[in-house]
Amino acid sequence: MKRKLIAGNWKMNGGLVQNQALVQAVREGLPAQSCGVAMCVPAPYLAQLAELVRASGIDLGSQDVSAHEQGAYTGEVSAGMLRDFGVRYAIVGHSERRQYHGESDATVALKAQRALAVGIAPIVCVGETLAQREAGQTEEVVKRQLAAVIHQNGHCISEIAIAYEPVWAIGTGKTASPEQAQAVHALLRTQLRAATPHPERVHILYGGSMNAANAAALLAMPDIDGGLIGGAALKAADFLFIIQAGSVPA
Numbered sequence: 001m002k003r004k005l006i007a008g009n010w011k012m013n014g015g016l017v018q019n020q021a022l023v024q025a026v027r028e029g030l031p032a033q034s035c036g037v038a039m040c041v042p043a044p045y046l047a048q049l050a051e052l053v054r055a056s057g058i059d060l061g062s063q064d065v066s067a068h069e070q071g072a073y074t075g076e077v078s079a080g081m082l083r084d085f086g087v088r089y090a091i092v093g094h095s096e097r098r099q100y101h102g103e104s105d106a107t108v109a110l111k112a113q114r115a116l117a118v119g120i121a122p123i124v125c126v127g128e129t130l131a132q133r134e135a136g137q138t139e140e141v142v143k144r145q146l147a148a149v150i151h152q153n154g155h156c157i158s159e160i161a162i163a164y165e166p167v168w169a170i171g172t173g174k175t176a177s178p179e180q181a182q183a184v185h186a187l188l189r190t191q192l193r194a195a196t197p198h199p200e201r202v203h204i205l206y207g208g209s210m211n212a213a214n215a216a217a218l219l220a221m222p223d224i225d226g227g228l229i230g231g232a233a234l235k236a237a238d239f240l241f242i243i244q245a246g247s248v249p250a
Ligand code: 13P
Pocket: 009, 094, 165, 169, 170, 171, 172, 173, 207, 208, 209, 210, 228, 229, 230, 231, 232
């Protein structure tokens, strides 16, 4: 059975002093038989984090990657630059980027391709809005979002991770129930089956108000392979509690 993966998405939070305290506390509290742990941090802090997580078992992640390889794209950060800092995971297609930065399914698929080309595993985010859930469109929306990535990257699809993040659960304190999340994860797994002989190797993470109180029940579901944690990843005690829940042998 594969190890679960607990990844923190710091979003636009952090500072040189806070980062040091947070990483140190998480390092010191990691269980001996830990699940996979990653911290996806703002780009300016990658160099600092690369030092702070050295030899800790914590992997480094970015929150985005450019869809372009290099050149005149002011403000963009390329996959090659991320690799220079030892980045192992890159979140792509987070709903905040789709919503506030107009990222389309096609752009997200290209970003995943750029990451894969340099050996970085994209964490592809999919998820429906509340209106889409209420209109019964959840399945259609998440399948369409994943299909774009499969279409562009079919040959190396087993190298990606997926995060199911219902938009209505992000930062709201409302969590999908373990059964609601499991139902969508199972759908995504079935969709992967058509693209890879080893769909079970792909980590499908749940994200959206995952916290110390609800993590164990979510992580106990058969197709929930870990979590993508926002707010609770900024507090060492909460993040460690979730890591502990993910590290319990199944
Ligand atoms: P919260 O855990 O703060 O709801 O954020 C989830 C998220 O968006 C992780 O990418």
